[in-house]
Amino acid sequence: MASRQREYLTEEDRRFYEMTAQEAIVIRNARKCYTKNVAVLDNLNMVVSRGSIYGLLGASGCGKSTLLSCVVGVRRIDSGDIWVLGGKPGSKGSGIPGPRVGYMPQEISLVKEFTTANAMYYFGRISGVEDDVIEERLAFLTKLLHLPPRNTQVKHMSGGQQRRVSFAAAMIHKPELLILDEPTVGLDPVLRADIWDHLITITREEDTAVVITTHYIEEAKQADKVGMMRCGQLLTESTPGQIMTQFQCQTLEEAFLTLSQRQADNQERGITEVVSNEVTSHNPTEVNSMTVSLHNGHYSSTDNIISTEKQQIRDNEDIGKVVTSKWKKFRALLTKNAMQLVKHPGGVAFAVIFPVLQTFLFFNAIGEDPKNLHMAVVNKEAGNCNYSSIWGEVNYYEDTHDCDFVDLSCRYLHGFDDSIIIKDYYPDENSAVEAVRGGKAVGAMFFSSNFSKALRSRRDNGRFSTDEELEDSSVQISLDMGNRQIGLNLQKRLFDRFFEIQNSIMQECHIDPRFGEMPLRFEEPLFGSVNQKYSNFMAPGFLLTVIFFLATSLTSAIIISDRVEGVWDRTLVAGVTVQQILAAHIMVQFALTCIQVTLVLCVAILGFNLPCRGPLLAVITLVLMIGFCGMCYGFFISVIVSTHTVANYVSTGSFYPLILLSGCIWPMEGMPVFLQWVSRTLPTTLPSLSMRAILEKGYSIDESEVYVGFLIIGLWTVALMIMCILALRSKTAG
Ligand SMILES: Nc1ncnc2c1ncn2[C@@H]1O[C@H](COP(=O)(O)OP(=O)(O)OP(=O)(O)O)[C@@H](O)[C@H]1O
Structure with a gap:
């Protein structure tokens, strides 16, 4: 041919x-x-x-x-x-890129955390050189170039020392072609002369070609x-x-x-x-x-x-000389990445402690009922309802089967949990409303002077009650709905207390309690519980978003650092492929993600009793997958942008839309239709629903509500990986 x-x-x-x-x-x-x-x-x-x-x-x-x-x-x-x-x-x-060439770029192009020996071993191994040969070459080059001691870190070397180590790294594998x-x-000048002598020697004795730029x-x-x-x-x-x-x-x-x-x-x-x-x-x-x-x-x-x-x-x-094994290269890359991670103990501690701290804060700060809410009370019927002396009475008369009410306003008021609602008594309606306006109370409650009497008349007269009777028998409540969450919570408590009183009165008056039942009857919920804590509702969305963004923020700087430090280009020149570099980063970061996922789930499930009615393995897999997807998103950011600042903007900028649209703060059903569609395509929305279905409904992976979440994460992960590789290839080819 x-x-x-x-x-x-x-x-x-x-x-x-x-x-x-x-x-x-x-x-x-x-x-x-x-x-x-x-x-x-x-x-x-x-x-x-x-x-x-x-x-x-x-x-x-x-x-x-x-x-x-x-x-x-x-x-x-x-x-x-x-x-x-x-x-x-x-x-x-062509063998280029590959170990046939040794490249020393203009920038130092070394990992700052490397020592002299680390740098030699890294570049030697990715070029396929055996460890004993690297050791020999290191000894030789140390002598030739007066390299700093083998355990000195690059970041602690002088500019000249860094340059010499960089030069040595280009020659560690005795390439056929040296590009300097x-x-x-x-x-x-003495060192420069030595270097030129050495270059002349290798061109003559080893037939090496050298291209050198110099000012x-x-x-x-x-x-x-x-x-x-x-x-x-x-x-x-x-x-x-x-x-x-x-x-x-x-x-x-x-x-x-x-x-x-x-x-x-x-x-x-x-x-x-x-x-x-x-x-x-x-x-x-x-x-x-x-x-x-x-x-x-x-x-x-x-x-x-x-x-x-x-x-x-x-x-x-x-x-014969350089056996470049893929696994050996890969191991060198893994070692480098792990070393970069380990040599930043602060970063590792942050990556491990931060998610635990966030989960701890979340379960402590979210979901518990508001406490110590001040309620301004005006009770014209019984004054301050001194607890020991005034307790609303219901008097049942056997002979007439009649029932009389006395000071029921106090019975209503005494029924609240004092740690939740603190009652402050005011002399009149105006001063109570002023207290709410002035932020001293979350609501004002007013009982008329003949509250119990009017209530009795209302019971007796039914639909023939006068307006006055109706007005006097009602507890008039004005709430501060400026804080809607607290207002709604208070409203529910006031209603609950009202139904409690109603039931107890009916019992004491020997009225069949079924008459008091609402025509709307709630059976036991099919899934979850009526008293589900809000934190449990939010937990799936929150946990997935935390893991996703932590993985994103940890990886979004990695490729940028590699590129900025120049290690990226140099590694590629040694014949390592973009896919290998990416895979090695992913493996190291994924190990960290596994630790994060384990800790977060332990804190949530064991520490805060987050119920898991379905298979735990499915939850773990889902959270690991979202961590992996977050990592891929981080890598994608670090590929498409070139500075750490922009990477921060992009990852922080995508955090808020993602969390707002994920349905964990507000149900997706409450959003405009077009946003619902956007929300559905995001990597955390449907997976959150899947996780909730496993946790609350006990569903397993064969339910469509569950596996659709897995599918979405899988699709996002594959898409991000492909985009990463394509973007990297196009950048490399630039
Ligand atoms: N990535 C890049 N994008 C756009 N322009 C670039 C890029 N890299 C270099 N240049 C421009 O290309 C020109 C040549 O740059 P190059 O670094 O090759 O010069 P050089 O001869 O090596 O310079 P020096 O001796 O200062 O290192 C310069 O004008 C530079 O600004």
């Missing part, structure tokens, strides 16, 4: 592809824009040979780091070609080839000696200045010609590389056909 494809190649193409196999890096007409039509790399051509050092020089912002990130496959060019070690970065068989973005910045232009004299960049273009590419001869300069710095000036003049005159076209290369194949035209029709099919004998030998050596 490959040979048939080769038959279609022109002679020029054949030479080009042979060159891509021979050279470490071949770049042709590369163009990259971050913003539309503003090219950071503009028609750039470059060749880096194996076993050589390539010094990439250029002013700040000219595109060096962008170019290197495209070479290692962290970014992609918009057009043109980049071939690295015989393949296009990211294509099958300003490794020597901030280092002392110390003169140190690049030691490179085999120097490329000078300006405004996204390579102005020239040749040996340092040839460049200085060509521009008749004593130093590379002078040559660079001359070239830059020349390009600026050309631009002023509207000449877009790239100076590199004028350069005579020391290597004939390079000239070819600049002139070979691109045959798109054959190009993609040749991605995998480049495999020279030399390349094959190297690949085989690699397989």
